[in-house]
Amino acid sequence: MGESRTVQEQEATRPLREDIRFLGGILGDTIHDHEGPEVFDLIERVRIEAFRVRREEVERSAVADMLDGTPTEVAIPLIRAFSYFVLLANLAEDLQRDRRRAAHVAAGEPPQDSSLAATYAKLDAAALDDATVADLLTDALVSPVITAHPTETRRRTVFDVQAEITELMRLRRRLDPGEPGFDDTELRIRRAVLTLWRTALIRLARLRIQDEIAVGLRYYDLTLYDVIPAINAQVRTALRARWPEAELLRRPILRPGSWIGGDRDGNPYVTAEVVHTAAEQAAAFAFGRYLDELVELEKSLSQSGRLVRVSADVAALAEAGYADPEVFADEPYRRALHAIRARLSATAHRALGELPEHGIDTTAVPYATAREVLDDLDAVDASLRASGDALLADDRLAALRHAVETFGFHLQGLDMRQNSEVHEQVVTELLAWSGVHPDYPSLTEAERVDLLAGELRTRRPLLGPHAQLSELATKELGVLRAAKEVIDTFGAAAIPNYIISMCTSVSDMLEAALLLKEAGILDPGTAEGAPASSVGIVPLFETIEDLSAGAATLAAALAVPVYRELVAAAGMRQEVMLGYSDSNKDGGYLAANWALYRAELDLVEVARDSGIRLRLFHGRGGTVGRGGGRSYDAILAQPAGAVQGSLRLTEQGEVIAAKYSEFGAAHRNLESLIAGTLESTLLDVEGLGEDAETAYAVLDDLAARARAAYADLVHDTPGFVEYFRESTPVAEVGDLNIGSRPASRKPTNSVSDLRAIPWVMAWSQARVMLPGWYGTGTALEQWVGDDPARLARLTDLYQRWPFFNTVLSNLAQVMAKSDLDIAARYADLVTDEKLRAEIFGMIGEEHARTVRMYKAVTGHAELLSDNPSLAESIHNRFPYLEPLNQLQVDLLRRLRGGDDSELVKRGILLTMNGLATALRNSG
Template sequence: MTDTVPASATEPLREDIRLLGGILGRVVRDQAGEETFDLVETARVTSFAIRRSETDRAELARRFTDVPTDDLIPVARAFSHFGLLANLAEDLHRERRRALHVRAGDPPQDSSLAATYAKLDAARARLDTDTVTDALAHALVAPVVTAHPTETRRRTVFDVQTAVTELMRRRERTDDPGELDTIDRALHRHILTLWDTALIRLARLRISDEIDNGLRYYDMAFFDVVPTLNAEVRRELRSRWPDAAVLTEPLVRPGSWIGGDRDGNPNVDARVVTTAANRACATALRHHLTELAALERELSMSERTTTITGALRDLADMSGDDDPAHSDEPYRRAVRGIRARLTATAHRLLPDADLPHTVPGEWEPYPTPARLHADLDIIDASLRAGGAAVIAEDRLARLRGAVEVFGFHLAPLDMRQNSEVHEKVIAELFAWAGVTDRYREMPEKDRVALLTAELRIRRPLTTPDAQLSEETAKELGILRAAAEVVRRIGPAAIEHYIISMCTSVSDLLEVEVLLKEVGLLDLDRGYPRSTVQVIPLFETIDDLRGGAATLTAALAVPEFRSLVDGHDGLQEVMLGYSDSNKDGGYLAANWALYRAELDLVKAAREAGIRLRLFHGRGGTVGRGGGPSYDAILAQPPGAVQGSLRLTEQGEVIAAKYREPVLARRNLEALVAATLESSLLDVEGLGADAPEAYAILDDLAERARRAYARLVHETPGFVDYFTTATPVSEIGALNIGSRPASRKPTRSIADLRAIPWVLAWTQSRVMLPGWYGTGTAVSEWIGDDPARLATLQDLYRRWPFFRSVLSNMAQVMAKSDLGLAARYADLVEDVELRERVFGSITAEHARTVEVYEQITGYDSLVADNPALERSLHNRFPYLEPLNHLQVELLRRFRAGEDTDRVRRGIQITMNGLATALRNSG
């Protein structure tokens, strides 16, 4: 359902924006003074005039030219805060519109589970029990939270967002003048707090900060939403297919990279891995203990007034609670006993942790979360047997669901490292052990033979006193820390090890040997077994094309196949959206990913294993972003199979998961798309698939060549990029915990994908989200109207093609080549500037033209009224941030390298990332 509504229906949104913007304006005047307020207002009015073509951009630029840096910073802060408040207003408006549709009895909206259930009901005739059971075996939906340099907001800012959101909801529900006045004064207080809170930290984020930032989403939303959502989906599916063994494990299970991902981040070490795991464990235990304390207060039922089961009586009697006041309150005594055992568990797992609501005394710890869950099941069964199911289905049900999902570990911590590092470490270990000192010179066949031989024996390659290089000692230390976490907290704490830039079977086997070295892999009747699955990450265009061959060759190695069999025949493969895009451009990367999935699905089917894909999506379209529901439905047949993992990064995490209503909607969209992709035919091509694939093969190659001509073959392109974008400053400023490049070079290949995309986004070119597509399509169509008609037909029928063009239109709508020209002016070499920026502007025009030809729309936002409304509301407030950033970059590069200039640039980066929403 497209949210096409009359202008009157959007008036509440405009009212909210005016209200919040007006309060912010008063705060700016009161706190920063009349001159600053006047500068902000002048910039705002001029920006609106620019959008109405009533004045030139140079006018706004001139207003900032001679203003002291100290006076520019509060202006940047003001527009950054407005972007944040506009986001809240838009989220509330979407919430308001959905509620109106529900009350009006409209059909449920796509991406909602209600709509998905209706689609499944319509397809029930062909969805028998065996089909559903097979499709949803190993079902999993796992959003994996990752650290990201564009997400630098403080915890206080999140608290203000939450408070303002709740106040605006209250305001919507009341007409009482007194309460409205109270709410508005509270809004003023919170927005004042926001203004007086520094948006940016003084020091570069530490990994410990990033760990805490990732964990905050559990208290903010996941603990509340995930158990309830899992229970609902399980109940709905089992009511439709009561004989199907569906969702024996929780469906939604979040994960994390923060503290385990060391690819290109030298700051991750053994201590960081331990810290990440311990803080996650403490977060889970703190939640469970808090809920148990609340449950103990609530379950006051007396044995004199209710019937209990024998198992509940036994559990209460074993609690050791001899308080006379509780003598006839078996549920309280039972819960107190559970709290006592969980307290003991916490002391065993985290001896130094300060956890709330603990129970003193000597108690036997729970050996596993499953034993804790079993005790909670006893309470649940007794309540239901006593006619109190309504009580069992409240806090207790949520706690049982939380223990089932989060256990003692909270979320699996993924380990990740680059294959090149593994190769160097293995070579040094083999040399130390006297196996060979020529490992790195060996051909692939000999490497595989040597590595598989090592996987057949238990011997270690090192001793505790081995004299190793700093890099190898660090890597082994990290892996030993991971092994200690698994032994202490349990195998669920670390389940995956991802190999970046994986290109060969030896890349996979090297990590297996390293896992064996630290005790995370052992032999079972002569074959290796491990609770940690090694996952290849195929990133570049060439690696994606060869991914299926690499997987097939690995599965042909008995030792590797044994490891897959030990995971119930399931092998996960990760697909890299970022480096593939940086390597070949938007269309080529998207098609390489689709082709890779088709090939991987076929390879897995032929090998008799089950495939799970892990999508390394970023926030922006250039890194795989865009609406998750549409992206999942755009996967090829067989690519989802009931389960997927995907990364959640940057300011997108806050946009999706900062509070329960948002988290519920976004997790529901992931689940809805997963179910539909697994159980329904969503590709829609049928027998026409081979022809469609051939067309995309051709288009993708043309797009790749067009992209390469600019990015890889244009002399001076790197100089243009580093000058006409703030990429150099991204590395120089205190943004995120990892360097901007994997290596200290100026090579595009070595630059991390996040700074590559972020830089083009800040400068409003958005190049990674579209460049090359216009040339490819216009060349392929030529003067042949039949070819245009073919693409128009594919757009109507094929979710993949529709999603690619829709996401491209979304990102191009956020581009602004007029503002981009201001950044291009930073390039002093006139010939270089005109050559590169001329190519960009020409390709932009071509791409808009072919988009409108294929879709039949007359603008980039014609099919997306919500985006059009958002752009209309916020772009005049983005305009000043871009002009401020360009002015501050000029000063910084001219030698004004002061803390204030640096801070100003960083504030503009943060403000633009926030307002553009999916920028990293």
Template structure:
């Protein structure tokens, strides 16, 4: 009998990835409470479906659910489930899509609760602190015997900045977001409280009402998502968690470190600050305009000021102390003397009324009279605060007065959170990064230089001449343009955007727009061109050779070649006197951004990860040579193919010297909701970032010792082989782009207006021009997950050959080298989420039989090879032996992805065959969102 060819209609995988996930009886026992929660939520969802959509819809959904589990048990074929959807109208399929999407959302909540439950069990048992917690980090520092000087040298300027970015699959509406949080609180109430039977029933009924609300609420927007929608979505997380968590964790980590190392010199400043790209990242997004920058910065500032006002109101209600019962210090008396509105017997309330009035005046000055609400204090006649520091100084008076009356416990509650919140969020809330592609900068600067008569053909110049012209312009205060300059639409738009950034800085403070990032940065001129635009907007001032500029210029090295040349580029730009003077004026700190997405798309998973590691080593050497400090900004996506994976492990996997107490990292997609949707999980995840940053800065975490040179050489060879194997498929296989386009929902991602940003930077079909999110998202949806593993199997097999010593070497690295451990662990995680049986259904969308069988055959072969090599190096055939949480997720609920994938394939067939009805289009969009929710890190 002939073996079916991979990609042919009758091909079936020899094994399922689930066969590489081992769940024993002990594991099942530990997860029984989780399964109870999921069963409860699933049953309640089923009840809602039956009651509100009818028995026929319920029976179809329940039949699909049972069939999905039967497929996992190999009792039926995948075709049996797919056939259930073939002849049904789209109107009947939409409820099925919605049901499985909602179940994925509810299962996420159940898993989050289970993690809380397990942590609580360990804490009550007084177990050792969990790795990646700050308590565990402090213990490691004590064990290392570090001196105050050592700690101060690395953490004196410690900064950790999660940067929130937009993502096309994280577009859930505020109603859905709020319902999730209410369900979470109700589940938490049931778990933590001894309820009476009546109270238990009431809690269950309340959960049921939220599920009913979700069932009758559109999960995603029908209209195209706008950047203003994305701005609002990003700001949602501040009220949800950041306002509660960030000030507290900043206070606690600073106190803990200073208690342990009192003479370390650690700054009395927030370690965690927030950043954003939403509204400032215009690389490939034509919808970012000057108005959008103004909207993003003013919306953020409005959110911050409104929060401070609300907290002041609550604080005034709490601080009811009477002047007859306490001592009123002189500074507090001065504050109270400025307001005479009655109630002088309650000095704290009077003083807080004065502060609220000044802050209300600040809000009116920033946003106009419509900022005021009926609850705000009167602002007429009160001076606005010029800076957030002035507000904090007044709050410090309140703090000192409380402590003078031995009211420290009161001062350390809401007032402390507010004081730290003002210091952390200021009047700007977060820092909006501006980002643009270097090609655009070149075109715009060329036009400016031509208009000013400096040079009429800048693009024709070689690099040395470009640097000479740009350097000269950066030392002169005169602008290139006059107010009546006539510019192209592109140049006018770009300058307007940068000027909008300047306005935000002037209005909300320098932290409103702190960074300018240059995508596809390859040269010194690329960096100086950005400085020219900042100068033209009035942000950069040469000031006689001692430049002043509140915005840092940050190169983004993205492709593998750019990463390899990054250190040389940095050293070269630091040799330009005006630029070096700028870095010195900015505290001797240069930030560099590393692109995980495009390097992966360029060279594959292993080659990209190694190129990033090598680039960091080179950059550390470069700044040491130049005598400046380095801060790295990691442009990681949610999925492994874009640098995703556990943040703690990823940060510990950085090379020596790469962290140095400071870290910026992008947070995007479903990861934002998974990490920061509510305070408990937000605190845990921010602790993780802080813990890893502190450990990587102070401890020897690489673990290679004197073997580093040999290990680096080996990874050079293996990574080169992996890149070649990847490139053979992606860049050198005829018809690959056609296969990718037809076998995934790539085209639909672009056509259905998912997110505000176009799928490609240019109107081409080249892989190099495709944006990283649709590249990774498409492979995730089709369950191939190719960017997270392809090429590694061939590379390891080729390097090891028949030599057991070489295998033993890689096994040793897996046990002792965090970088190598993290790379393989993340690869195992992404392969656990792959399913080539499902992927084969997507391959059937490719019209060319020969192309389909040829390309899918290569994918199948490399997948099997990668699984074998993972097992050989790690010593375990269990893909998730080191990740119990993901193992639970994959085993317990991944069968629920089957219907979503098969429904997506069915709807894609209909759409591509000409059925462009609203129901089909909406169904495809819903399957994308549902799969992204279920996978939790898909793009």
């Protein structure tokens, strides 16, 4: 984005610039007062020079020259200063977005796409009939799943203070200078900024998985507990008003999930104890909030029995004997609610072993299920409405009813996940110990399937009480038995799915089923009854090859009678997870995206032919290189038939905080997930019509070319791994205490074994952003050649096809955050000059080619012509990145040159933190 912004654009962004100047000024004052004028003056000189670089008034080397040789003890406050400048600029941008939305509404403009209001208007125009909608939205589900892949580098204290500043800035905007409270608000902001400056940015110790569980649950306290049930109620009301005969959404559509504490793929810290901890802490939160609300309801529903008539059900609750008859002598609703609280307290005590706050220590009979709680609350609701008190029923009581219906006793569904290789090892050991087969790995695939299918039909366990197993098998079975205990305690929804990583065959799916059977979760059935499992078996297809073969694997599994019976017992619903990370690392951005689309097309066909209802679970990360980008656009970019009223997707890293830490943002993001799901299910959004197959053929060709170009660099260029390790801070990513999982699946120098987060994060830090674009330019250029008709064909697809539009739009976003001038500084860290020149030369040529072809296909003059808000964000924030990148390179050079002092290491980690905050999608 250049300096040619219009007067109108400048006026629209004036409040943003004022906020940035105001907060930057306070931070500057804080630094001056607490670090001294010399440090402050240096920071100011660097800041001014960085902005001059952005305006192209000086060469890029100006900032580097100014910082060259800066003593480490001076570099640290510099890094902290620019990290906090970025954080406060982010805050100001979020406030600006809120103002723009408010202005949009105030102007009476039509609702914006991705809002439910806009979606309802589209559905109304489509004139759909009740039967069609009822079929398409059978068991509708939208499930954001918080995962244990944290790249959110902010500590909770920093996060909380930032939230405080946000609220104070909102308050300040509502006040005029001189008005009471204006000066006090500024003083409170200054205190908060001082707190930030005095707070360490990075953790000294790595997060434990117990910490991750707590971090995941904090979003329920911040927003999700209140927002999700409210949206569920609103969507149900809106859809039933449009199609009253369809009885839509018998279950709430939004049902959240989590992987934290259940995902043990590559995480040795997930144990049986951790599974219990994750489930119990989630349940404790739910019970605690329910009991809090019941206390408030007891206070507010004070109607006298002399003035209102209650239903027989409420009268029975009131007479249950749990309330002091003298205290609530004439208040039947209070006595009824006290009885509900007593029973819920007993339920919580039985499940958790302790009484939550606001629990009642009585001998009440516990509830068996959350449905029983809801029945009692519904009885209170019906009684209030019957006596004309619907206004009271629609307040706190309605909110509690919707919460219990949504969250049950479990709050969130905890998915289990493990790698297929581990399953094979454990099954091999179990079969050998039990005498079923001495050498399971020696069997062919067909023989494995026959053996496993037979075992799934027998009721006898493989192990007796005195079985002697390896540490691995003991741990794995312990985790699954813990899952069985969680299900028995909190209900089947507490652990809904078992995900098989790197699933490549039917036997991989049946091995997981056998382990579920051994743990008592899968019931093999009897002569009179078919087998069933409350936990769904979910294959995860991750690599490009596995995605390509995924539909065939699923079809073969459904051809095994015992597995099809399991699916039938689950209402013919089969979930399949699609992996974005490994497919991208395997074949590059365009090839991975197209492999996912092709896999979905094939899976939809298998579902149609086999009569199952397909649910896709998208393993999206925060970055474009891992499936990131706007969720609404991504949902609309799915092929026809791929959504079918159901969608699950992972939420991870800094994306979780960006989406769910503030009420308004959480509401908008959850709305967008439902809006996209409804539109993709009920409307024709693909837009290709009879042109679909020829469009698919174009992408087949493009993807093959892109993959070849990507493989030429990443897989086939000698020394590439060496270049990657030396030109990025990938080795140091493992030292950034952002998660409990190791950076690699196993010790190796192979790109394939490196986890996607450090792979993407390292390229982001070096400002190359390679996983989000490399290979696409070559594919587009080769396919178009010198043929204007071919270029016009791609332009037409870009304009008509949401998938192709989204792929190119996301590519532009990530390329706009790249900076090859800075990347060249990182390349200088590579000791082999010939290797450096060869690989950086390939990267530079492909970068220029991709930008050129993007502009040619889209017709845009700039990368972000279609995304002015991101363009403005880069305009405001990126000058602060300049010194962070320059200092990181300098410190990496010192570390690798032998200065391994704690101060140098800390400086590197601080720059990584600051850059991740600035880029806002680090992994």
